[in-house]
Structure formats: C-alpha cells, structure tokens
Amino acid sequence: MKPNMKRGYQIVLSFLLLAGITLLPASGQRLNEGHPGYVDLERIGDLDDFFDDDDPREVNVEGPLMRLVAEASRFEDPELADLLLTLDGVYVLGYPLDSGDLDDFNDRASMIGRELEDRGWTVVVKYRDEDENVRLYVKMDGVQVSGMVVMSVEKGSRESVFVNIVGDIDPEKIGRIGQKFNIGGMKDL
Amino acid sequence: MTTLDRNNREWFDDHIEAFLDGDLKPEDANRFDDIALMDEDLQRELKVARSISTSLGSMPDMDCPDEVVKAVMSHVRRDVRGSFVADMKSRLQNLASFQLKPALAVALLVIVVVSSSLIGRRGPTTDPEVTQALADVKMALAYLSNAGRTTGTTVRQDVVPLVVGPVSRSMNELIEN
Numbered sequence: 581m582k583p584n585m586k587r588g589y590q591i592v593l594s595f596l597l598l599a600g601i602t603l604l605p606a607s608g609q610r611l612n613e614g615h616p617g618y619v620d621l622e623r624i625g626d627l628d629d630f631f632d633d634d635d636p637r638e639v640n641v642e643g644p645l646m647r648l649v650a651e652a653s654r655f656e657d658p659e660l661a662d663l664l665l666t667l668d669g670v671y672v673l674g675y676p677l678d679s680g681d682l683d684d685f686n687d688r689a690s691m692i693g694r695e696l697e698d699r700g701w702t703v704v705v706k707y708r709d710e711d712e713n714v715r716l717y718v719k720m721d722g723v724q725v726s727g728m729v730v731m732s733v734e735k736g737s738r739e740s741v742f743v744n745i746v747g748d749i750d751p752e753k754i755g756r757i758g759q760k761f762n763i764g765g766m767k768d769l
Numbered sequence: 770m771t772t773l774d775r776n777n778r779e780w781f782d783d784h785i786e787a788f789l790d791g792d793l794k795p796e797d798a799n800r801f802d803d804i805a806l807m808d809e810d811l812q813r814e815l816k817v818a819r820s821i822s823t824s825l826g827s828m829p830d831m832d833c834p835d836e837v838v839k840a841v842m843s844h845v846r847r848d849v850r851g852s853f854v855a856d857m858k859s860r861l862q863n864l865a866s867f868q869l870k871p872a873l874a875v876a877l878l879v880i881v882v883v884s885s886s887l888i889g890r891r892g893p894t895t896d897p898e899v900t901q902a903l904a905d906v907k908m909a910l911a912y913l914s915n916a917g918r919t920t921g922t923t924v925r926q927d928v929v930p931l932v933v934g935p936v937s938r939s940m941n942e943l944i945e946n
Binding site: 660728 | 896898899900902903905906907908909910911912913914915916
C-alpha cells in the first residue's frame with residue numbers, strides 16, 4: 581500500500597470512529613441488540629399496532645449517553661452513578677391506556693411473556709387484579725442477571741409501561757436505589 | 770583626493786558616526802585615523818561632524834509627543850501580530866502537509882472522548898438532554914424496584930433468592946432505618 585493511501589485510510593477510519601460515537605445513538609440502531617439481556621419489546625409485542633395511533637413515549641439510554649448520565653448523577657448520588665456504570669442500556673416504552681383497555685393489555689402482556697419465556701427468560705413476578713397488572717422477567721447468564729423486563733399497567737394512572745434494563749445487573753442494588761425514586765408516570769416525561 | 774582611493778573613502782563615510790560615538794574597535798579606529806590623515810577634506814569633514822555631534826549632545830532631551838508614540842506602537846503591534854499570524858499559518862500548513870493528519874484526527878478524537886467522560890464531574894449537569902435521560906433512568910429503576918416489591922400471585926420459587934429476596938431485603942433495611 582502506498583504511503584499516501586495508508587494515510588488516507590487512517591484519516592477515514594479516525595473520522596468514522598469519531599462520527600460513530602456521535603451519530604450511532606441517533607440512528608435507530610440499538611447498541612445492545614446482540615446482548616442476551618436486550619429485548620425489542622415493541623417488535624415482539626407489536627405494540628405500535630396494538631396501541632393504534634398513540635405515539636409511545638420512548639426512552640433509550642445507552643452507550644456514551646449512559647456514561648454521561650452516570651457521571652451527571654455522581655455529584656448527588658455516587659451509588660446510583662456506580663450502578664449505572666454497570667448497565668449497558670435502559671429502554672422504556674410508555675403508551676397511554678384507556679380504562680377499558682386493561683383486559684386487552686393483559687392479553688398482550690401475556691403474549692409478550694410467553695415469547696420471553698420461549699427465549700429463555702424467567703418470570704419472577706406476575707401480579708394481576710382488576711386494577712393492576714405487573715410482570716417482571718429476568719434473563720439469567722449463569723448466576724448473573726443480564727437483563728430485566730417489567731411490564732406494568734395501572735388502571736388509575738391510565739398508562740402502560742414497558743421497561744428493559746441490560747447489563748451486569750445487581751437486583752439488590754436496583755431494589756435499593758430504585759426505591760428512592762418516585763414513579764412520576766410517563767405523562768411527566 | 771590624490772592619495773585616497775574609492776574604497777577607503779567609502780569606508781570612512783560608513784564609519785564616521787561610529788568613530789565619533791567611540792564604538793569602533795581599536796584596530797578600526799586606528800585605520801580611521803590613518804585614512805583621515807591621508808586627506809585634508811576628510812579632516813575638515815571629520816571636524817564638522819564632530820562639532821555637530823557635540824552640539825547635538827549638548828541639547829536638552831525632548832519628549833516624543835504622545836500621538837507619535839501611540840502611532841508608532843500601533844504600527845509595532847500590528848507588525849508583531851501580523852508576523853505571529855503568518856508564523857502560525859506557516860506552521861499549520863507545514864503540519865498539515867507533513868504526514869500529521871492522522872495524528873491530528875486522533876488527537877481530536879481523544880479530546881472529544883476525554884471531554885465527554887469529564888462532563889458532569891464538576892457538579893450537577895446542566896445539559897438538558899442528560900438531565901432528562903437521568904430522570905428517565907431513575908423512573909425505569911423505580912418501576913423495576915416497584916415490580917420487585919409487588920407480591921406476586923405467581924412467583925418462581927427458584928429465582929426468588931436471586932431477585933425477589935435481595936430486593937425485599939434492601940427494602941426492609943430501608944424501612945428499618
């Protein structure tokens with residue numbers, strides 16, 4: 581390879597690496613798609629079709645943004661910052677829910693749950709009554725939890741929430757740290 | 770000027786000021802004296818120049834008007850800036866043409882990565898996107914924690930020690946404290 585060509589390749593590679601850092605999160609491609617703890621809940625639950633024209637509130641925190649968020653929280657909550665640095669991604673989908681849709685949601689949550697179990701996920705919590713439906717699934721990687729999924733709906737709040745957390749998950753820490761935060765509801769996003 | 774050649778005459782003219790100011794080396798001063806002795810016209814010229822120098826030296830010092838000082842300093846600064854910019858431009862052109870483009874690109878990349886990793890270490894962030902993302906993550910963790918606290922009607926007993934147990938334990942600790 582001629583020296584000029586080699587230099588050219590080096591320049592192009594450097595530029596692509598730089599561009600990748602800044603542009604990848606905006607491309608729609610999730611960084612954790614190959615991770616065993618990642619689930620594309622919208623796709624397996626066909627949620628956009630299920631909720632018709634309602635635009636979901638979507639949260640995708642991963643990669644460099646996750647590290648920024650971790651460091652941003654270090655000043656106020658160092659323990660949270662350390663926890664976030666062990667996570668590879670946090671994904672949330674939230675859809676408004678009419679009061680009459682609870683049964684339909686339950687059916688859809690059951691369908692997603694079956695799909696998750698077929699993929700090796702384990703159901704940890706299933707709670708259902710006439711006003712609330714909560715499901716918690718985990719993906720085990722040996723003795724380590726590599727993914728968690730929560731599907732939650734409350735009749736009173738008229739919201740349905742799907743959460744997927746990916747990374748080296750310590751359930752005890754999440755339980756302790758998450759308890760400190762109030763669930764403001766997707767309407768506050 | 771019968772005995773004085775052109776070279777000596779020019780050397781005399783070039784060095785007469787230095788001679789009167791006493792700035793010539795001893796050997797040059799001796800040469801100056803030798804040349805001056807060769808020609809009467811040079812001796813008269815030297816005498817006139819010495820009298821002028823003496824008269825100027827006896828005159829009182831005069832301050833340069835402020836306007837002149839400002840104008841001169843302005844020109845000096847402009848020249849210095851111009852030469853600095855030209856020098857930097859020349860250096861950058863040399864860098865760009867001197868096989869350092871990859872190194873510059875990598876240096877830029879390092880600056881971006883390092884600065885991004887440092888953001889937020891100085892205190893609470895002010896970046897709205899990061900602030901919103903932090904709020905979103907806290908909300909997601911709250912949902913997970915809430916689900917862990919929920920008493921399930923169907924709970925897999927084999928995973929309770931791994932997930933539900935730790936979450937419940939940490940909750941109890943918080944309540945007790």
